[in-house]
Amino acid sequence: MKKKILISDIAKDLGISVTTVSFILNGKAKEKRISEGLTKRVLDHVKKVGYKPNELAKSLRTGKTKIIGLVIEDISNPFFANIARFIEAKAYSRGYRIIYCSTDNDVDRTIALVQLFRDRHVDGYIITPSEGLAETIQSLLSSQLPLVLFDRYLPNLQTNYVVSDNIKGAYDATAHLAEQGYKRIALVTLYSSQTQMRDRMDGYMRAIDTYKLQPYVKKVNVTHDEQAAIADFQSFLAEQQPDAVFFATNYLAISGLKAIKQLDMPMPAVVSYDDHTLFKLFSPTITAVSQPIEAIADELINILLNQLDGKERALKQVVLPSALLIRESSLKK
Amino acid sequence: MKKKILISDIAKDLGISVTTVSFILNGKAKEKRISEGLTKRVLDHVKKVGYKPNELAKSLRTGKTKIIGLVIEDISNPFFANIARFIEAKAYSRGYRIIYCSTDNDVDRTIALVQLFRDRHVDGYIITPSEGLAETIQSLLSSQLPLVLFDRYLPNLQTNYVVSDNIKGAYDATAHLAEQGYKRIALVTLYSSQTQMRDRMDGYMRAIDTYKLQPYVKKVNVTHDEQAAIADFQSFLAEQQPDAVFFATNYLAISGLKAIKQLDMPMPAVVSYDDHTLFKLFSPTITAVSQPIEAIADELINILLNQLDGKERALKQVVLPSALLIRESSLKK
DNA sequence: TACAGGCGCTTAAACGTATTAGCATAAAAT
DNA sequence: ATTTTATGCTAATACGTTTAAGCGCCTGTA
Numbered sequence: 001m002k003k004k005i006l007i008s009d010i011a012k013d014l015g016i017s018v019t020t021v022s023f024i025l026n027g028k029a030k031e032k033r034i035s036e037g038l039t040k041r042v043l044d045h046v047k048k049v050g051y052k053p054n055e056l057a058k059s060l061r062t063g064k065t066k067i068i069g070l071v072i073e074d075i076s077n078p079f080f081a082n083i084a085r086f087i088e089a090k091a092y093s094r095g096y097r098i099i100y101c102s103t104d105n106d107v108d109r110t111i112a113l114v115q116l117f118r119d120r121h122v123d124g125y126i127i128t129p130s131e132g133l134a135e136t137i138q139s140l141l142s143s144q145l146p147l148v149l150f151d152r153y154l155p156n157l158q159t160n161y162v163v164s165d166n167i168k169g170a171y172d173a174t175a176h177l178a179e180q181g182y183k184r185i186a187l188v189t190l191y192s193s194q195t196q197m198r199d200r201m202d203g204y205m206r207a208i209d210t211y212k213l214q215p216y217v218k219k220v221n222v223t224h225d226e227q228a229a230i231a232d233f234q235s236f237l238a239e240q241q242p243d244a245v246f247f248a249t250n251y252l253a254i255s256g257l258k259a260i261k262q263l264d265m266p267m268p269a270v271v272s273y274d275d276h277t278l279f280k281l282f283s284p285t286i287t288a289v290s291q292p293i294e295a296i297a298d299e300l301i302n303i304l305l306n307q308l309d310g311k312e313r314a315l316k317q318v319v320l321p322s323a324l325l326i327r328e329s330s331l332k333k
Numbered sequence: 334m335k336k337k338i339l340i341s342d343i344a345k346d347l348g349i350s351v352t353t354v355s356f357i358l359n360g361k362a363k364e365k366r367i368s369e370g371l372t373k374r375v376l377d378h379v380k381k382v383g384y385k386p387n388e389l390a391k392s393l394r395t396g397k398t399k400i401i402g403l404v405i406e407d408i409s410n411p412f413f414a415n416i417a418r419f420i421e422a423k424a425y426s427r428g429y430r431i432i433y434c435s436t437d438n439d440v441d442r443t444i445a446l447v448q449l450f451r452d453r454h455v456d457g458y459i460i461t462p463s464e465g466l467a468e469t470i471q472s473l474l475s476s477q478l479p480l481v482l483f484d485r486y487l488p489n490l491q492t493n494y495v496v497s498d499n500i501k502g503a504y505d506a507t508a509h510l511a512e513q514g515y516k517r518i519a520l521v522t523l524y525s526s527q528t529q530m531r532d533r534m535d536g537y538m539r540a541i542d543t544y545k546l547q548p549y550v551k552k553v554n555v556t557h558d559e560q561a562a563i564a565d566f567q568s569f570l571a572e573q574q575p576d577a578v579f580f581a582t583n584y585l586a587i588s589g590l591k592a593i594k595q596l597d598m599p600m601p602a603v604v605s606y607d608d609h610t611l612f613k614l615f616s617p618t619i620t621a622v623s624q625p626i627e628a629i630a631d632e633l634i635n636i637l638l639n640q641l642d643g644k645e646r647a648l649k650q651v652v653l654p655s656a657l658l659i660r661e662s663s664l665k666k
Numbered sequence: 667t668a669c670a671g672g673c674g675c676t677t678a679a680a681c682g683t684a685t686t687a688g689c690a691t692a693a694a695a696t
Numbered sequence: 697a698t699t700t701t702a703t704g705c706t707a708a709t710a711c712g713t714t715t716a717a718g719c720g721c722c723t724g725t726a
Contacts, residue, residue, distance in 0.1 A: 006712060017676045022714060033674055055452040056393045057712035060681050065389075081409030085435075097449055099432045102418070116430055119388040257614055281590055283616045339682060350706045355684060366704055390682035393711050 069117035086297030169322035170203025186242035284328030402450035419630030502655035503536025515577035617661030
């Protein structure tokens, strides 16, 4: 078992001081007027013995970890997984690493995860805030920690955020169904007052107003037990007999499709907010409101890195447009 | 902006030494014979001022981080996502945190991620090794770092691992298709000699032997461009006309189903290795070989934590049984 | 000849914690 | 009365880095 090499070993080997080695390793050789000859000798020797600095010690000393904490609702949801992937790539190319966690929309869990990141002194945070997270976020803000929210924001808090235009996305989806001639267009959403849910409801209602239709809203509790949610939704279907359903999230759409399938009934028209890799595979293929994933990731990482570089202190609140991808499930038969 | 509280602040406030506070905070009050009165005073005061130790400093001093690094092929694949979720819960309840990363089966990326975890001094590793990772893993082993592989292992390396019985799983799937009366049963697999792929091929071949059928094997390159893989698979379908297809992974099955759908041909019987949340939603529903996810997670975390506790030094190589979930896609019409 | 300043490097202190060795006092044993 | 042992706590060092301050030497200028 080989002993771990320290910066002091390098210094000793070469008969110079630790400081000099440190300067060279941190690219300050020029600035600190270390001779080129010595710089080269040190670099060569470092490579030869395979020295790697202890990042914990570095972080302790500098207060920086070069790590960004990504707190995301559900990393197995393709929407979030893709955002995470883009963010990771972009951060990497700028010298930052990402560590991420899923909250499953559980407040206690989210708070614990933010605390974990805080304990580990991550340099910045990208968060999909669950409800009840205001206090935690406020505490990050008070500590001046670089932070940007996405997918939703906390209405009472002045934070950076990046969201899509949920109102317009939901309006377009609902209007599309109305244009197709559907009359009983239902909205299936969560028991949740998160901003994105509120806005999707809002967009739906505006389209209902425009087309002078009746609203049919079903709220579902999807957290614990999918089968219960399915049964709940089934009774709604039986009772209200919608001819079209707009699901406010992709996983609601998936549970809803399971419910419809089990019922063996004529399938209503369907639109999902958020696309899913497999929607093109279903029969019929599923129409979806698709958020601009790469643009969202871009904005997020730029806002955060600009803050980390100290370039930007102004609040950034970005709203990006969504696109309606029309597939078979929403077309009039 | 409030100043961060240190252990020395606590000591000063109470007029005692840092050592004493540290002992008490680490539950060594009894062992170090600190009086109960003082212990209580310290604990009360710590709670009152909301002191949190600096974990970086702790880790630097102790060499422990209480963090486990989870290096996983693709966290957005439901199989891996569920494993991760179980592992996380189990680790948490035993005082460990998990940080995870997706490798996308890219060797360079995997090496970089392991290095990241190493730099951050995680206490142990759970890894789905991509091909070409032998050197990296060997280096972890040489450094005596607690480690367990899963889903596959590296044949030339003596490591702990947990895998499912891929041979039997693949045999059962293929045999089931044969029993249904299919004659031209194809295997779709990856260009990969990872152990799980080799074993699935093996199981398929054994069943082909048992039933005296002809093998039809298609290898697909799925890494870069899904559409290319789809086209490639389509030409295989056209050429070989299989009446049944056994896909060696769930994402192969998904790409395959897309290919079949695009072709608008009579659908062959289908079985997937690894289940997927949405397979029950497809038409027809998709038969799958399902791995015992919770049992795998259990074994993984137990093996690792026993190593971390120093209880166990013996090699643990665990093989768990898979189950065939028969759905519509594999039944004779 | 004296002095200023540039050059190339080093000394020493810090980051916040854990832990070894030991000190002063009091009680118990000889 | 002296030595031993137990009690309750602390001083000092270590973990592996970064960095402010400074030191001796050389060169050029007055």
